[in-house]
Amino acid sequence: MDTELMLKVYPFFLQAAGLTIVLSVLTALLGLVCGALGAAARLSRFVILRFLGAAYVSVFRGTPALIQLFILYFGGPQIGIQLDAFQAGVIGLGVNAGAYMAETIRGAIIAVDRGQTEAARTLGLSRWQAMARVVLPQAARLMVRPLGVNLNMLIKATALVAAISVVELTYTAQRYIGSTYKPFEMFLLAGVLYMAIIYVTGRGVAWLDRRVRIH
Amino acid sequence: MAQNQPFVDIRHAQKSFGKVEVLKDISLTVERGQIVGIIGSSGSGKSTLLRAINDLDPLSGGEIWLDGVQVNKKLPHRQYEAHINALRQQVGMVFQHFNLFPHLSVRDNVTMAPMLLKNLSRAEANRLAEEQLDHVGMLERIEYYPSQLSGGQKQRVAIARALAMKPKLMLFDEATSALDPELVEEVNLVMKKLAEQHMTMIIVTHEMDFAASVCDRVLFMDKGVVVEEGPPQVIFKNPTQPRTREFLRKHIEGAS
Ligand SMILES: Nc1ncnc2c1ncn2[C@@H]1O[C@H](COP(=O)(O)OP(=O)(O)O)[C@@H](O)[C@H]1O
Numbered sequence: 001m002d003t004e005l006m007l008k009v010y011p012f013f014l015q016a017a018g019l020t021i022v023l024s025v026l027t028a029l030l031g032l033v034c035g036a037l038g039a040a041a042r043l044s045r046f047v048i049l050r051f052l053g054a055a056y057v058s059v060f061r062g063t064p065a066l067i068q069l070f071i072l073y074f075g076g077p078q079i080g081i082q083l084d085a086f087q088a089g090v091i092g093l094g095v096n097a098g099a100y101m102a103e104t105i106r107g108a109i110i111a112v113d114r115g116q117t118e119a120a121r122t123l124g125l126s127r128w129q130a131m132a133r134v135v136l137p138q139a140a141r142l143m144v145r146p147l148g149v150n151l152n153m154l155i156k157a158t159a160l161v162a163a164i165s166v167v168e169l170t171y172t173a174q175r176y177i178g179s180t181y182k183p184f185e186m187f188l189l190a191g192v193l194y195m196a197i198i199y200v201t202g203r204g205v206a207w208l209d210r211r212v213r214i215h
Numbered sequence: 216m217a218q219n220q221p222f223v224d225i226r227h228a229q230k231s232f233g234k235v236e237v238l239k240d241i242s243l244t245v246e247r248g249q250i251v252g253i254i255g256s257s258g259s260g261k262s263t264l265l266r267a268i269n270d271l272d273p274l275s276g277g278e279i280w281l282d283g284v285q286v287n288k289k290l291p292h293r294q295y296e297a298h299i300n301a302l303r304q305q306v307g308m309v310f311q312h313f314n315l316f317p318h319l320s321v322r323d324n325v326t327m328a329p330m331l332l333k334n335l336s337r338a339e340a341n342r343l344a345e346e347q348l349d350h351v352g353m354l355e356r357i358e359y360y361p362s363q364l365s366g367g368q369k370q371r372v373a374i375a376r377a378l379a380m381k382p383k384l385m386l387f388d389e390a391t392s393a394l395d396p397e398l399v400e401e402v403n404l405v406m407k408k409l410a411e412q413h414m415t416m417i418i419v420t421h422e423m424d425f426a427a428s429v430c431d432r433v434l435f436m437d438k439g440v441v442v443e444e445g446p447p448q449v450i451f452k453n454p455t456q457p458r459t460r461e462f463l464r465k466h467i468e469g470a471s
């Protein structure tokens with residue numbers, strides 16, 4: 001193993017890891033927004049919204065994220081969507097992650113005991129008040145861990161944008177392999193950095209989960 | 216509306232879940248200040264009837280009137296929601312499993328609805344909560360969370376939460392059934408105190424002694440119909456219907 005080479009190139013990998021983190025954060029934020037909207041649609045009392053929510057979830061979970069990215073980035077211009085690789089990466093991955101998060105959020109909401117809504121409605125709270133004051137605060141606590149799983153998947157899925165030439169961690173590794181012919185070292189370096197990102201994120205999620213847990 | 220219409224007036228209530236008819240043409244009236252007990256075996260429709268009164272389980276047929284207002288009147292969705300929300304503020308409900316809000320302290324369990332719905336200030340709501348919690352003997356636990364309370368304490372807080380909305384009718388659905396036997400009495404005492412203050416109450420219960428001691432009238436339900444109703448001394452001592460006798464015999468045997 002060429003450790004000397006690894007030490008020489010690792011600052012560039014660190015920089016690329018920075019972009020992976022930026023991608024992950026933006027993707028997670030967009031995913032949360034799409035997920036919240038998707039969950040709200042799936043729980044709506046209007047059948048058309050329920051249908052749209054279900055369609056969103058099944059289309060984006062039912063096709064490879066890579067194909068979704070390719071359609072957006074390579075196919076987009078054909079239907080008038082011009083995005084650079086980074087934008088396409090964030091939007092493609094974010095909308096994809098949102099489909100998974102929608103199911104997580106919906107699952108947490110329906111896991112809150114029905115009796116909670118009943119008690120709130122019995123006091124005279126409206127549907128929305130019962131949701132905002134009673135159900136969501138409890139569901140939010142239930143969704144921390146499963147959203148953490150979504151986040152873990154999403155961070156790893158950012159590697160896909162290497163395929164549309166965003167210079168993040170995986171793409172950087174591939175580029176250095178082109179010049180050094182050392183795939184083992186380069187992918188190992190990328191792998192270690194992914195693991196570090198995921199480890200720190202996982203600790204953060206565990207911390208948050210402990211903090212919000214109901215006494 | 217008729218001047219002398221009963222306070223609670225249930226007319227030909229009918230309810231089906233799918234093909235199963237759970238309430239079959241039930242009519243029932245409750246006067247202001249009256250305490251009505253409902254007994255009957257599990258699955259006879261007691262909860263469904265109680266939950267129809269505040270529209271948690273809307274009827275399939277028939278009418279429910281409360282203080283001259285029809286609960287289940289036909290209205291467009293938005294108007295119906297507003298109508299029901301206003302009505303529910305006047306009807307307190309206590310559940311078998313308490314349904315306290317676990318993420319809120321005892322104080323906030325009690326203050327949430329008055330603050331949201333009656334625009335009370337934090338200070339006013341606090342005063343109200345202290346008063347209601349004192350009433351049920353839970354004032355010293357005001358900063359606790361529900362998970363730190365015993366079942367009997369939870370149920371007393373649930374009663375205070377309902378009373379904080381100043382309801383004119385209280386519905387109890389087996390309020391003591393989920394409690395350890397030694398915790399039943401503290402909840403019963405709170406309910407008796409309410410009875411002395413002439414709160415109108417409809418109480419679904421499995422406790423025959425309690426029903427006999429607080430209720431003005433007792434209904435025996437079986438398979439979605441009211442088989443027999445009357446003053447407790449008649450229902451418990453001299454029931455006329457064979458089904459009532461059968462139920463009481465089993466129940467009293469089962470209990471002893
Ligand atoms: N939401 C529901 N969906 C279907 N069936 C129900 C529902 N709620 C109650 N039932 C049925 O209605 C019948 C009466 O239930 P319930 O009113 O809870 O009886 P009780 O309170 O006297 O034990 C039971 O057979 C029960 O299974």
Ligand SMILES: [Mg+2]
Binds near residue numbers: 262
């Ligand atoms: Mg019941």
